[in-house]
Amino acid sequence: MEVALMSASRVLINGLALAQPMGGVRRHATEIFPRAAAILKAGGGSLSMLTPRSGLGFRLPGVELIRSNIGSSRVQRILRQKQALEEAIQGLGPIDLVHGGHLPSAGPKDLPMVHLQHDVRRQSSLLGRSWLKQAIQNAQAVITVSQATADEMARLATPRQLHVIHHGGDHLQRVKRSTPSKPFVLVPGHLEPRKNPLTAVRALAEDPSLPTMLFVGAVRGSMAQRMQTEAARLGVLDRVRYTGPIPDQELAELYATCSAVLLTSRLEGFGLPVLEALHAGARLAVSDIPAHIEIAPAEVPRFTPGSHQDCATALSQALDQAPVMGQVRTWDDAAKSLVGVWNSV
Missing domain, CATH: 3.40.50.2000 (Glycogen Phosphorylase B;)
Known part of the structure; x- marks a missing residue:
C-alpha cells in the first residue's frame, strides 16, 4: 500500500x-x-x-x-x-x-x-x-x-x-516447531496484577496433568514472591519456572517448542502475545476479555478471568486440539x- x-x-x-x-x-x-x-x-x-x-x-x-x-x-x-x-x-x-x-x-x-x-x-x-x-x-x-x-x-x-x-505480529522469527524433552506451557508477559499470573499457578493445582508453566517477563512489585508463596501452598512449586525478560530469539524458540501458550490477563489494551502465538503456530488458551476476543480466532479456548477452574479446563482443551491458525498483520x-x-x- x-x-x-x-x-x-x-x-x-x-x-x-x-x-x-x-x-x-x-x-x-x-x-x-x-x-x-x-x-x-x-x-x-x-x-x-x-x-x-x-x-x-x-x-x-x-x-x-x-x-x-x-x-x-x-x-x-x-x-x-x-x-x-x-x-x-x-x-x-x-x-x-x-x-x-x-x-x-x-x-x-x-x-x-x-x-x-x-x-x-x-x-x-x-x-x-x-x-x-x-x-x-x-x-x-x-x-x-x-x-x-x-x-x-x-x-x-x-x-x-x-x-x-x-x-x-511478525516481529519474532518463525522457528520450525519441535517437541521439547519436557513439555511446558509458555506464559508470556510481565508478572503484575493485571496479567493475573496467580490464576495460572492455581490452575496447575486444579489439574495435576497440566505441564510445567514457564513465566517469561519482567517482575513488577512483589508478584513473583506472591506466586512462589501460592505455588508452595498448593504444592506445585516444582511446576512453576521463571526466566525474566529474554532476547527475541530465545522467545521465538520458546513459542516454537511450547506445548501451549496461556494468557490469563484481566485487562489488556491489545494482547500482543496472542499474535505471537498465532505467528508461531502454537496452541493457545486465553482469558475471555474484550482485547483477546477481538484478535483471537473463535476456535481458541477461552476462560473467565480469575477462574482457575475455567483456566485449567481451557488449557486442557488447547493441549488436546490442533494449533489454531490465524492471519497476523x-x-x-x-x-x-x-x-x-x-x-x-
Missing part, C-alpha cells in the same frame, strides 16, 4: 515515558517508529523523538533522538514536558505535528497533536480520567491499538478522528496506517 505524503512529513514524538522494559508499549515503539521514519524519509520528511535525559535504552533506527534534560521522575516529566517539547521544536525547525502516547498529554497550542492510547487501565481515578478526556479533546486525531480500548475511551469523550491500528502495514493518520491531520 502506497502512502501519499501530503502533510505531516516532519513529526516529533513525545517519547519521555518510553524508557521502560520490553512489553507491548516498547515493542510497539521499536517496530512501528523505524518503519514510519522510513516512509516519511522516502517522501522527504523526517521523524524525531524527544527522550528522557538517560535515553531510551533501545535503538530506533532512522528516528532522530533528542535528549531532554528531564529525568525518569513522572512528576518532573509532567511539570517540564511542554517546555522541553517547545525547546526541541525550536532546535528542529518547522514541525508539522506532535505525536504523544502518555498522560497527561502536552504540546504547543499552534501545532496539531495526535494522541496514541494503548489501554485505559490507569484511568480508574478521577485525575486519570480527566487527563485522558483532556488528551482526547486536544488531539486532532486519536489512535488506539484495539476496538476494545476505543470503546472504553468513547465513554469519556468523542475524538475528532478515531483510528484503530492493530499491532503487527505485519508491522509494515501498521506503520503505513500510522503515517496515514499523520497525513490526515
